[in-house]
Amino acid sequence: MNLGEPTTITVPTFITDRLILRGWREADLVPYAAMNADPETMVHLHGTFGFASTERLVSNLIGMWALRGFGMWAVELRADGSFAGRAGLYQTTEWPDPEVAWSIRRDLWNQGLATEAATAALEYGFTTIGFDRIISLPAPANAPSVRVAEKLGLTFEEIATVGPWQDSAVYGIARAQWQTGPGVRSGSR
Numbered sequence: 001m002n003l004g005e006p007t008t009i010t011v012p013t014f015i016t017d018r019l020i021l022r023g024w025r026e027a028d029l030v031p032y033a034a035m036n037a038d039p040e041t042m043v044h045l046h047g048t049f050g051f052a053s054t055e056r057l058v059s060n061l062i063g064m065w066a067l068r069g070f071g072m073w074a075v076e077l078r079a080d081g082s083f084a085g086r087a088g089l090y091q092t093t094e095w096p097d098p099e100v101a102w103s104i105r106r107d108l109w110n111q112g113l114a115t116e117a118a119t120a121a122l123e124y125g126f127t128t129i130g131f132d133r134i135i136s137l138p139a140p141a142n143a144p145s146v147r148v149a150e151k152l153g154l155t156f157e158e159i160a161t162v163g164p165w166q167d168s169a170v171y172g173i174a175r176a177q178w179q180t181g182p183g184v185r186s187g188s189r
Ligand SMILES: CC(C)(COP(=O)(O)OP(=O)(O)OC[C@H]1O[C@@H](n2cnc3c(N)ncnc32)[C@H](O)[C@@H]1OP(=O)(O)O)[C@@H](O)C(=O)NCCC(=O)NCCS
Pocket: 040, 041, 042, 044, 045, 102, 103, 104, 105, 108, 109, 110, 111, 112, 113, 114, 115, 116, 137, 138, 139, 142, 143, 144, 145, 147, 148
C-alpha cells in the first residue's frame, strides 16, 4: 500500500482575556452534552438533546473546519481549564452569509463571555478569512443573544426563514462597520 499526503485540519487557537478558543477534544463531549441537555440553555435552540446527538454535532462542527477553513471553537475558561461553551463561525449553503454564533455554560452567563468569544470570531472572519459580511441569527425572543449581537455592533435587518429556522431575526455587520465599531480586539495567537 502506498500512503499519499495526509489531510490535516488546522484550527487556530485564540487566547482572549478570560478564554481559550480551541479545537474540539473528546473530553468536551460530556460537558457540552450537559449544556445541550439543559432546558434553560436550549429554550431558544429548538429543544434539548442527548450525548449521541452531541457527538454527531461536534463531528459536524469539526467538519466545517475541514470543509471551509472556519468553524466553531470549543471555548475553555482560562481560570480553571473547564469547558465553557462553543463559539465561532458557521455556514451552510442555505445561509445567506456566514454566521457568528455562541453558546455559554449557564453558570457563566452575564459575565461578557459570549461577547468576548464572538469578538475573536468576528476578527478571525473579517481578517483571516476575509468575509465582507457576517450575520447572527438569534430567535427574536432570545434577549441575551440579541443583546450580544448588538454589543458586537451587529444591527437588526429582518425576520426571515434561514435554512430550517423560521422566524429568525437576522442581524448583520459589514467589514467596514466592524472596522469602525465598538468591538474590542481580542488577544490572539
Ligand atoms: C446567549 C448567551 C450565549 C449569552 O452569553 P453570555 O456570556 O451571558 O453573554 P454576555 O454576558 O456577553 O452578554 C449578555 C447580555 O444579555 C443581557 N441579558 C441577559 N438576560 C437578559 C434578558 N432577559 N433580557 C435582556 N438582556 C438580557 C445581559 O445583561 C448582557 O448584556 P449587558 O452586557 O449589556 O449587561 C447565553 O445566554 C447562552 O448560552 N444562552 C443559551 C444558548 C443560546 O441561546 N445561544 C444563542 C443562540 S442564537
